[in-house]
Amino acid sequence: MSIFIAVQRDDFCVASEYDELRCHAACGAVVIFSGLVRELSNNSLHSMTLEHYPGMTEQALSAIAEQAQQRWQLGAVRIIHRVGTLKPNAQIVMVGIASAHRAAAFAACEYIMDYLKNRAPFWKKEHTAEGDYWVEAKASDKQALARWE
Amino acid sequence: MSIFIAVQRDDFCVASEYDELRCHAACGAVVIFSGLVRELSNNSLHSMTLEHYPGMTEQALSAIAEQAQQRWQLGAVRIIHRVGTLKPNAQIVMVGIASAHRAAAFAACEYIMDYLKNRAPFWKKEHTAEGDYWVEAKASDKQALARWE
Amino acid sequence: MIKILFFAALRERLNCEQYLLSCDGHLLNVATVLKQLQSRNSVWQQELSRADLLCAVNQQLVPLTADVQDGDELALFPPVTGG
Amino acid sequence: MIKILFFAALRERLNCEQYLLSCDGHLLNVATVLKQLQSRNSVWQQELSRADLLCAVNQQLVPLTADVQDGDELALFPPVTGG
Numbered sequence: 001m002s003i004f005i006a007v008q009r010d011d012f013c014v015a016s017e018y019d020e021l022r023c024h025a026a027c028g029a030v031v032i033f034s035g036l037v038r039e040l041s042n043n044s045l046h047s048m049t050l051e052h053y054p055g056m057t058e059q060a061l062s063a064i065a066e067q068a069q070q071r072w073q074l075g076a077v078r079i080i081h082r083v084g085t086l087k088p089n090a091q092i093v094m095v096g097i098a099s100a101h102r103a104a105a106f107a108a109c110e111y112i113m114d115y116l117k118n119r120a121p122f123w124k125k126e127h128t129a130e131g132d133y134w135v136e137a138k139a140s141d142k143q144a145l146a147r148w149e
Numbered sequence: 150m151s152i153f154i155a156v157q158r159d160d161f162c163v164a165s166e167y168d169e170l171r172c173h174a175a176c177g178a179v180v181i182f183s184g185l186v187r188e189l190s191n192n193s194l195h196s197m198t199l200e201h202y203p204g205m206t207e208q209a210l211s212a213i214a215e216q217a218q219q220r221w222q223l224g225a226v227r228i229i230h231r232v233g234t235l236k237p238n239a240q241i242v243m244v245g246i247a248s249a250h251r252a253a254a255f256a257a258c259e260y261i262m263d264y265l266k267n268r269a270p271f272w273k274k275e276h277t278a279e280g281d282y283w284v285e286a287k288a289s290d291k292q293a294l295a296r297w298e
Numbered sequence: 299m300i301k302i303l304f305f306a307a308l309r310e311r312l313n314c315e316q317y318l319l320s321c322d323g324h325l326l327n328v329a330t331v332l333k334q335l336q337s338r339n340s341v342w343q344q345e346l347s348r349a350d351l352l353c354a355v356n357q358q359l360v361p362l363t364a365d366v367q368d369g370d371e372l373a374l375f376p377p378v379t380g381g
Numbered sequence: 382m383i384k385i386l387f388f389a390a391l392r393e394r395l396n397c398e399q400y401l402l403s404c405d406g407h408l409l410n411v412a413t414v415l416k417q418l419q420s421r422n423s424v425w426q427q428e429l430s431r432a433d434l435l436c437a438v439n440q441q442l443v444p445l446t447a448d449v450q451d452g453d454e455l456a457l458f459p460p461v462t463g464g
Contacts, residue, residue, distance in 0.1 A: 014163075022238070025237070027185065030185065031181070031182050031183075032179075032181045033255070034167070035251065036176065036177050036178070053388055053437070053456060055440055059441075089171070093464050101289075102262055106258070110251075110255045119442060120464070121437070121456070121458060121461055123462050134389060134459070137459070140250075140252070144252065201380070202357070202373060202375070208358070241380075265381045266379075266380065268378065269380050270375060271381070272306035272378060272379050273379045283307040286350070
């Protein structure tokens with residue numbers, strides 16, 4: 001089982017991450033989640049800044065990956081989260097899983113995203129035509145976590 | 150909403166598929182599943198041949214994609230399934246989803262795989278050191294479908 | 299005529315890819331077609347009695363109670379194993 | 382000393398990134414530290430009383446009942462919104 005975690009300002013390449021994930025010979029299933037900066041409905045988003053708590057972010061992501069590994073049989077887990085200022089459609093986060101079977105790969109990928117959304121110390125601030133706003137936490141993210149507990 | 154379906158002998162490129170999926174501006178979430186030819190535990194798999202029912206396969210995959218689209222708000226669905234003879238670690242199938250939110254993207258991707266595994270007319274024959282064997286359908290795939298019904 | 303197609307392990311065990319059945323203009327259902335095919339010999343009897351047999355009429359999965367008539371394409375096959 | 386860090390909207394509203402609190406060798410818990418900070422003024426009172434406030438001691442999320450002592454790093458922040 002291999003775990004790779006990165007918190008970085010630079011963009012990441014899903015194709016390279018996929019190549020790393022698919023080279024696990026005993027794994028028949030790869031699931032990748034990628035989260036992108038979404039346009040606001042009125043198209044007024046200029047950019048978004050991701051603040052984090054350096055040091056804790058890497059620890060939190062590692063801990064979440066290890067929890068997933070204890071829960072399912074996984075061949076590889078890769079998590080990359082960007083920080084800094086991002087434009088609409090930029091990549092924010094990627095979670096990739098390789099596993100023998102698809103059910104474990106899907107579950108682990110969604111589990112990691114649900115924990116990351118609730119437990120990893122990142123905060124988004126939107127820069128819009130109307131001003132700058134901190135993004136509010138969503139009740140749906142809290143609910144998503146509840147089903148794993 | 151865009152749907153792309155392909156049944157082909159040629160390999161596919163997950164990177165290009167991802168690029169197609171991430172260009173939907175209103176979509177903040179992309180989920181990709183990729184299924185690979187897995188080694189047998191005794192390492193005796195030479196190759197695998199995928200037979201299909203030409204004409205019905207494309208229809209079955211389109212119907213499954215449309216069902217998913219009716220069930221969740223999706224920006225794009227891409228399904229590619231290969232046929233012919235494949236070596237260990239080769240790519241067999243890819244399902245990619247773009248959606249505004251991750252819960253819909255994960256659910257639709259897993260739903261499509263669960264339906265595909267039970268309803269799309271593909272059959273695998275393994276060529277091993279011990280002989281050629283048709284792969285048996287798995288009870289776990291049938292159970293996976295039951296939860297969506 | 300009804301065009302009957304067999305796939306995968308079933309095709310190999312019956313040693314038959316395609317079978318044309320005359321239905322004399324009658325409306326049949328899949329179960330009655332299966333009965334006719336089963337009567338050919340003991341191998342067909344056994345293979346076409348399997349509880350997990352799947353069937354498609356005109357490329358749509360259907361239950362054994364589905365109608366089938368002249369000009370239809372009926373496919374019979376084992377549980378699918380793609381993906 | 383306890384090093385206290387504030388992040389995101391909370392950091393902006395308190396206009397404070399880092400705060401050093403002397404605890405005179407006492408073992409405190411997060412709730413008692415929060416009480417001390419709240420007593421600074423009405424803004425701190427309000428912001429540090431929010432029910433959704435999260436806290437981490439030495440970079441691990443903890444409940445308000447967790448212990449905190451000399452040399453610890455205590456971080457206070459609003460609900461996270463990454464991903």
